[in-house]
Amino acid sequence: MELRxxxxxxxxxxxxxxxxxxxxxxxLAAFCVSLLTAQAQAGDDKVLxxxxxGFKADAIPAAGMVNLERLIARxxxxxxxxxxxxxxxxxxxxxxxxxxxxxKHGVRDNTxxxxxxxxxxxxxxxxxxxxxxxxxxxAYNWSPLYAQMKPVADLRFDGPExxxxxxxxxxxxxxxxxxxxxxxxxxxxxxxxxxxxxxFHSDTPQYLQAMGRADAALGRLLTAIEARPTYARERxxxxxxxDHGGTGTGHGANRPEHRKVAVVxxxxxxxxxxxxxxxxPLRQVDVLPTLFQHLGVPTAGLDLDGxxxxxxxxxxxxxxxxxxxxxxxxxxxxxxxxxYDPDIAGWTKGGTQTVMAYGTRPxxxxxxGHLFVGTGTxxxxxxxxxxxxxxxxxxxxxARLGTSAGSAHDAxxxxxxxxxxxxxxxxxxxxxxxxxxxxxxxxxxxxxxxVADGYPKPxxxxxxxxxxxxxxxxxxxxxxxxxxxxxxxxxGDQYLRFDVASDRVDSGYPRPxxxxxPGLERLxxxxxxxxxxxxxxxxKLYVFKGSQYVRYNLTQGDKADARxxxxxxGATWSGVQHWPLGVDTVFKRNAGVAYFFDGGEYIRxxxxxxxxxxxxxxxxxxxxxxxxxxxxxEGRFFAxxxxxxxxxxxxxxxxxxxxxxxxxATAVEVEVRLAKGSGAGFPFADDLDLRID
Numbered sequence: 001m002e003l004r005x006x007x008x009x010x011x012x013x014x015x016x017x018x019x020x021x022x023x024x025x026x027x028l029a030a031f032c033v034s035l036l037t038a039q040a041q042a043g044d045d046k047v048l049x050x051x052x053x054g055f056k057a058d059a060i061p062a063a064g065m066v067n068l069e070r071l072i073a074r075x076x077x078x079x080x081x082x083x084x085x086x087x088x089x090x091x092x093x094x095x096x097x098x099x100x101x102x103x104k105h106g107v108r109d110n111t112x113x114x115x116x117x118x119x120x121x122x123x124x125x126x127x128x129x130x131x132x133x134x135x136x137x138x139a140y141n142w143s144p145l146y147a148q149m150k151p152v153a154d155l156r157f158d159g160p161e162x163x164x165x166x167x168x169x170x171x172x173x174x175x176x177x178x179x180x181x182x183x184x185x186x187x188x189x190x191x192x193x194x195x196x197x198x199x200f201h202s203d204t205p206q207y208l209q210a211m212g213r214a215d216a217a218l219g220r221l222l223t224a225i226e227a228r229p230t231y232a233r234e235r236x237x238x239x240x241x242x243d244h245g246g247t248g249t250g251h252g253a254n255r256p257e258h259r260k261v262a263v264v265x266x267x268x269x270x271x272x273x274x275x276x277x278x279x280x281p282l283r284q285v286d287v288l289p290t291l292f293q294h295l296g297v298p299t300a301g302l303d304l305d306g307x308x309x310x311x312x313x314x315x316x317x318x319x320x321x322x323x324x325x326x327x328x329x330x331x332x333x334x335x336x337x338x339x340y341d342p343d344i345a346g347w348t349k350g351g352t353q354t355v356m357a358y359g360t361r362p363x364x365x366x367x368x369g370h371l372f373v374g375t376g377t378x379x380x381x382x383x384x385x386x387x388x389x390x391x392x393x394x395x396x397x398x399a400r401l402g403t404s405a406g407s408a409h410d411a412x413x414x415x416x417x418x419x420x421x422x423x424x425x426x427x428x429x430x431x432x433x434x435x436x437x438x439x440x441x442x443x444x445x446x447x448x449x450x451v452a453d454g455y456p457k458p459x460x461x462x463x464x465x466x467x468x469x470x471x472x473x474x475x476x477x478x479x480x481x482x483x484x485x486x487x488x489x490x491x492g493d494q495y496l497r498f499d500v501a502s503d504r505v506d507s508g509y510p511r512p513x514x515x516x517x518p519g520l521e522r523l524x525x526x527x528x529x530x531x532x533x534x535x536x537x538x539x540k541l542y543v544f545k546g547s548q549y550v551r552y553n554l555t556q557g558d559k560a561d562a563r564x565x566x567x568x569x570g571a572t573w574s575g576v577q578h579w580p581l582g583v584d585t586v587f588k589r590n591a592g593v594a595y596f597f598d599g600g601e602y603i604r605x606x607x608x609x610x611x612x613x614x615x616x617x618x619x620x621x622x623x624x625x626x627x628x629x630x631x632x633x634e635g636r637f638f639a640x641x642x643x644x645x646x647x648x649x650x651x652x653x654x655x656x657x658x659x660x661x662x663x664x665a666t667a668v669e670v671e672v673r674l675a676k677g678s679g680a681g682f683p684f685a686d687d688l689d690l691r692i693d
Contacts, residue, residue: 043134045268046236047291048175048221049185051096052214053089053142054192056245057262058524058565059202063211067219068264071238075266076273076312080281082343083244087251087258089192092243092284093145097122097185099288099304103337112148120303122151123288124185131297134182139171141189155181162189168217175224183295186221188214200246200257201563202522235268237294239287248563254341254352255571256547256580263287269294269310279315279325280346285332305333315384319393320693323384324670327688329355329370336360338375348547350580351378351570353674356684363404363681365651371686374409374674378570379578381671383418390692391665396658398689399672403643404681405650410642411683412673415657415690416599417636419666422475424532425587425597426487428500433587437630439474444628446589451627463498465505470494478585480533480541482554493528519560523548532586534594536607544568546582575612576603578673599669600637635662652686661692 057079060068084091084102086109094107098120106114121129124136137155140146146158155178157170171186194210201207218240225236241263244251251258263282285306292299293308317323325331325346332345334357341352352375358367365371372380401411421438428434435442440456441463459466459473466473469491479489486506487498494510495517513520513527520527523545534542539555548565549572570577576596583598594605601617602624618624619639620631638657647653661668670690674683 043180043182044230044234045182045295046225046234047183047295048225048236048238049183049287049291050218050221050238050240051093051185051187052191052211052240052242053187053189054195054200054244054246054251055211055214055242055262056200056202056257057260058522059200059208059211060262062202062522063208063215065211065215067215067222068240071222071240071264071266072275074272075238075264075270076278076282076309077262077264077275078278078281079260079262079276080348081261081263081283081286081345082256082259082349083261083284085254085259085341087244087253089142089243090144090148092261094149095284096241096243096287097145097149097151099123099285099302099306101285101305101333101335101340101342103335103340103342104303104305104333110144112144115148117149122149123291124151124153124183126292126302127183127295127297128152131295134295134297135178135180136183137171137174137178137181137185139167139174139184139186141167141187145187151185153185162193164188164190164213164217168220172220172224175221176227179228179230183291184221188217190214195246195251196249199249199563200251203519203562203564235294237265237267237269237291239291240264241284241287247566253571256567256569259343260567265290265309265312271311273312273314277314278312280331282309282312283332283343283345307331317385317387317390319390320691323668323690323692324382324688327690328686329372334360334370341375344372344380347380347382347672348580349378349380350577351674352376353378353380363407363650364684365402369686371652371684372672372674374411374676374683377577377675379580379671379673381579381581381669383581383667383669384690385667386417386419386661386665386692390661391663393661393692394658395661395668395690395692396656397638397670398654398656398687399640399685400652400687401640401643401655401683401685402650402652403648403683405648407648407681407683408677408679409648409681409683410673410675410677411685412640412642412675413655413657413685413688414599414640414671414673415638416633416669416671417662417665417667418669420636420662420664421630422477423597423631424476424478424489424585425595426479426489427481427535427587427589428487430590433589435628435631436476436479439472440630442628442630444625449626455627456630463505464503465496465498465509468505468510469496470510478530478533478543480535480587482535483538488533490530490533493526517543517552517560518558519550519552519564522560523550523565531582531584532596534586535588536594542586544583544586547580573605573612574610575616576605578603578617578671581669597631600631600633600639602631635659636665652684 090107090110091102094105098105100120105120106116136153138153139157191210194207198204198206247257286309289308356373399413403409423437425435431447433444442455443452445452477490481487489496496509497506532544541552550560550564552560579598583596586596588594596603603616604613640655672685
């Protein structure tokens with residue numbers, strides 16, 4: 001008997017050639033079987049790309065998206081990547097489907113004018129060009145996705161417009177009946193439609209119901225995949241993402257609520273890492289290279305802006321290693337269009353910045369690689385969790401900072417340690433405010449503009465009833481004076497009501513925040529661990545937690561207003577965008593002025609003009625807040641000096657911050673502050689390096 005397999009040499013059968021010994025024949029037979037099996041399974045790498053138009057990450061828990069949650073539990077989810085700055089569907093889907101950013105694919109809006117799909121085609125068209133043996137399909141019911149982008153696929157479903165039921169029926173049918181199907185790109189219209197009609201918010205029932213319908217559609221497709229006769233040997237990669245977010249009933253602005261996008265990857269090549277565990281969030285431009293690596297589609301010559309994220313690794317702390325993600329602006333593409341405000345991998349944006357290549361403009365330094373460039377006033381920030389054993393260890397932050405020659409711009413680097421003693425501030429009277437730090441407090445005399453004599457004092461024994469708080473009378477999260485003889489203080493998941501006249505906590509307190517302050521549960525992490533409360537009037541409060549805040553109405557319903565939370569940004573609190581991850585505390589000084597504090601700095605906010613005063617943030621010092629020593633955050637806050645006129649040479653200069661990690665620090669925050677003043681040129685930064693030894 002002659003035993004052969006394709007691509008294997010024939011066994012000798014001529015009487016003039018010796019027969020192969022039996023053990024070798026068996027070995028060769030096993031090799032042939034293995035080779036044939038591998039060839040049979042060459043088409044077992046499969047992809048489902050499920051796009052949901054206009055779905056917001058912060059509404060996922062309220063929408064009860066059980067199928068999406070199942071994918072997240074088995075895979076990886078991030079919501080730190082941003083869509084293009086013109087946050088509408090045209091540029092969002094173009095970025096997802098082409099793997100390049102707006103300044104390459106050319107789509108700025110839903111007219112699709114300026115499109116460059118000839119150079120950067122739809123990913124299904126690229127598969128047809130580069131691996132045509134794969135069987136591809138799309139099901140779209142927003143006409144520009146097929147009429148403008150013109151994807152080439154073996155199976156196509158074009159519309160009808162907005163009919164999600166028919167679209168899902170067709171997609172499910174393909175999955176159940178086409179054993180040869182390799183790639184399915186499908187789309188859900190109704191969430192964006194509900195957002196435009198009723199609102200893009202987690203407290204909008206119609207929007208949540210639409211998200212629930214999208215999740216049910218996803219569940220049908222997942223069930224169809226698992227019912228395939230060949231499912232046991234197939235390796236499915238499931239990707240779920242969106243084109244943009246929204247506020248109110250619209251989107252399209254350059255603000256976090258419109259630009260933040262969730263990306264979920266689950267299945268083959270994706271470990272079970274859960275929510276937001278990556279140092280560099282998944283980005284829209286990462287989807288295409290990830291799909292192509294999984295499918296074995298070559299990417300050489302495509303000029304993509306993202307990276308494959310197969311087999312992602314969680315952020316890991318290591319002594320003696322640079323802890324920053326994307327420290328030298330090398331993740332992703334460089335840009336030249338100053339009208340484009342791109343996402344920057346690994347960094348949270350506050351204000352406008354871009355990434356450019358050295359020497360691409362005469363007002364940038366010569367060199368190799370990329371650098372961070374400020375195009376407005378703001379910051380790039382990263383927060384890195386710290387293990388307890390980091391306490392007391394030496395740290396060093398190095399950076400290269402500079403500005404264009406002769407300019408009025410500035411570049412600084414700032415480091416803050418989070419954790420340890422909590423700080424909060426409460427306005428008490430026109431002349432007095434109280435500042436709480438850990439287990440003590442200061443009384444500030446605004447008339448004399450200094451801390452009153454004899455302070456700080458212990459909270460215990462001086463604020464009767466505070467000992468009832470969990471953990472005792474220390475580390476208050478937030479507080480405010482309601483102006484009606486009552487003040488409120490918050491700690492963890494509890495709060496107190498304090499009677500000003502009797503100078504003690506009212507009976508029956510503390511009480512849980514949840515249920516007594518309706519709407520605060522919409523904040524990330526729920527109704528607990530607040531950062532500050534700004535009481536701007538007898539009825540209106542702003543409650544801050546992390547990067548979010550809600551507006552709360554004490555008199556009309558005693559609940560948070562609809563369509564909150566929103567993000568802390570230049571669009572909502574102009575001039576406070578330097579601190580996009582949140583603040584330490586905030587309080588109202590009088591009817592016209594409020595103060596925000598973060599680390600060892602503060603911002604004076606003009607409540608009438610609704611923007612920060614010029615020249616802020618500023619350092620808390622003996623000159624700016626006399627006697628308020630604990631708010632200087634000494635040993636927990638470090639900042640490089642502003643660049644002097646003689647240092648603005650057009651070349652980057654070395655800067656370093658160093659010290660020891662303080663006790664109780666749970667995270668470290670690095671901020672690159674790039675302030676573009678008037679005139680030509682730019683501030684820039686590169687080569688950030690944070691190490692704890």
